[in-house]
Amino acid sequence: MAKLGKRTKAAREAFAGKDNVTVEEAVGLIKSNANAKFDETLEIAMNLGVDPRHADQMVRGTVTLPNGTGKSVRVAVFARGAKADEATEAGADIVGAEDLMETVQGGKIEFDRCIATPDMMPIVGRLGKVLGPRNLMPNPKVGTVTMDVKEAVEAAKGGQVQFKAEKAGVVHAGIGKMSFDEGKLVENVRAFVDAVSKAKPTGAKGTYMMKVALSSTMSPGVTVDVLSATGNDPAA
Incomplete structure (x- = not known):
């Protein structure tokens, strides 16, 4: 078994047991453990209750993040x-x-x-x-x-992000940089989640937003409470 580096081991210990936390808690935890020598990206992954192989269950759209992505787009x-x-x-x-x-x-x-x-x-x-x-x-x-x-x-x-559900019904994107203030990252998270929520396809049945997780480029993921991310019923 490969030996874990000190940074990876410390991050795993810090993230242990952190599940279904609020967006604010997740962003704070990730930001406080972002110690790479470059400006890491805040990444979001959302598991949706859809099968994008069916046209009426495809999730696709765009969102302009209130604080941009921090990335220079060509x-x-x-x-x-x-x-x-x-x-x-x-x-x-x-x-x-x-x-x-x-x-x-x-x-x-x-x-x-x-x-x-x-x-x-x-x-x-x-x-x-x-x-x-x-x-x-x-x-x-x-x-x-x-x-x-x-x-x-x-x-x-100007910070517009495209999103599209992959085969397993997962939507993921980079939505900011660790150099951003925590408040700005939280705003970006909620704006992205809101856009995906509004893109719910007509063919989606049952629970639509099943799981939301945040991570940085180098960190483990943190599961976010769906209600905290949306303020709505996850089945909506």
Whole structure:
């Protein structure tokens, strides 16, 4: 059995027995034990009572966190003409059409969010096998296939987080940095949970929000009381 490092051992001891605590307690515990040499990310994982293999149980959406993510987001935009100029002026890092498609096909993906105007989707569609597995495929349901390029770029740069339920019904995301004040992290947690709650699909039956856990990049997870995270009945 591998020997645990001092930091890992100390963290596990600090987190032992900490289950179903309030959001404030969880954030405080995680922040007080974030001792890495870099600014760790606060991560959230939510187990939902859905089976995303069924279309009427898919959970997908976006939320603009009140205090941002603390992460610099690189944005690529597929557009031509005036819309390409609009994207550049809004702060997009990469703007292109066929040339950008060829760059991506060549394996060079230097962006965290991909936006496209509707007329560019025949080109972007060819990149499905590359962008899809990385959750970078533009989608009108989350506002990344749009003619309002300026708004989409500014939202991506301004702390908007996309979320999508994976096969096991788990939604996870990075929602802040350990350098944030505890109060700001708590606000981000509640904003994210609220957005996922509002994205409850019509096909979801029984308890929707089954488990909420928080962790930092290097820490164990802490289970958060669902009522504390939402203020609502978890079945709602």
